[in-house]
Amino acid sequence: MSSPAPIAVALDAPDLETAATWAGLVTPHVSTVKVGLELYLRYGPDVIASVRGASGVQVFLDLKLHDIPNTVAGAARAVARLRPSYLTVHAAGGAAMIRAAAEAAPQTQIAAVTVLTSISEPDLEAVGFLGPARDAVRRLAVLAVGAGARALVCSPHEVAAVRAEVGPQITLITPGVRPAGADTQDQVRVATPEEALANGADLLVIGRPITGAADPGAAAAAIAAAIRRTPAAPAR
Numbered sequence: 001m002s003s004p005a006p007i008a009v010a011l012d013a014p015d016l017e018t019a020a021t022w023a024g025l026v027t028p029h030v031s032t033v034k035v036g037l038e039l040y041l042r043y044g045p046d047v048i049a050s051v052r053g054a055s056g057v058q059v060f061l062d063l064k065l066h067d068i069p070n071t072v073a074g075a076a077r078a079v080a081r082l083r084p085s086y087l088t089v090h091a092a093g094g095a096a097m098i099r100a101a102a103e104a105a106p107q108t109q110i111a112a113v114t115v116l117t118s119i120s121e122p123d124l125e126a127v128g129f130l131g132p133a134r135d136a137v138r139r140l141a142v143l144a145v146g147a148g149a150r151a152l153v154c155s156p157h158e159v160a161a162v163r164a165e166v167g168p169q170i171t172l173i174t175p176g177v178r179p180a181g182a183d184t185q186d187q188v189r190v191a192t193p194e195e196a197l198a199n200g201a202d203l204l205v206i207g208r209p210i211t212g213a214a215d216p217g218a219a220a221a222a223i224a225a226a227i228r229r230t231p232a233a234p235a236r
């Protein structure tokens with residue numbers, strides 16, 4: 001069987017049984033499963049063992065921490081023992097906050113979320129970021145990497161520009177991924193899995209196009225097969 005595709009399936013389920021079922025169905029095909037606020041706030045740390053199972057799949061803990069450095073350090077320390085491969089913080093929390101998270105969870109890649117993929121340029125302007133989304137994303141990416149983030153979350157629209165800024169060593173993660181013709185739902189800055197990879201993404205976050213399918217395992221397998229046919233991004 002081919003190696004798992006660089007996809008993190010967002011297990012945004014209302015209950016643990018559903019999330020664990022989805023995890024079991026998709027893990028033969030994908031490298032990573034993502035636990036977000038919905039599951040973590042309902043079930044707490046036990047959710048990690050339930051979705052990890054015996055498969056050895058990587059777990060991405062998406063808590064999007066955003067608070068003063070001391071509080072974020074404490075939160076990152078509290079979840080570090082769960083050994084997530086990635087833990088998200090909001091880059092807009094600033095350099096000291098990102099550094100505090102990175103120091104508190106040294107075995108985990110701190111993934112700094114730049115500008116949410118659900119935000120349009122008018123939305124961004126309304127919260128005080130003037131200019132194109134790409135500029136804000138690049139600025140936040142450089143700040144986050146300088147503060148110790150080893151991964152960044154951005155949309156597929158900005159990933160090539162971010163790569164040019166931060167170089168080859170940083171893991172670039174893109175949500176806002178939809179197979180051609182799929183409903184974009186609340187996502188705004190979107191692209192197909194093939195486009196996101198061709199632009200230089202290392203890991204694609206995909207939720208509802210997989211978990212909303214009648215057969216999530218088959219949906220994950222189909223996307224994994226499609227991206228295996230995609231030419232790799234230029235060598236970096």
Ligand SMILES: O=C(O)c1cc(=O)[nH]c(=O)n1[C@@H]1O[C@H](COP(=O)(O)O)[C@@H](O)[C@H]1O
Pocket residue numbers: 010012036062088113115116117118153154175176177185187205206207208209
């Ligand atoms: O940090 C994230 O994972 C994230 C950042 C972002 O900018 N946009 C975004 O959609 N996400 C997450 O990625 C997942 C996307 O899910 P779908 O829209 O169902 O594919 C959700 O779990 C979001 O919480």
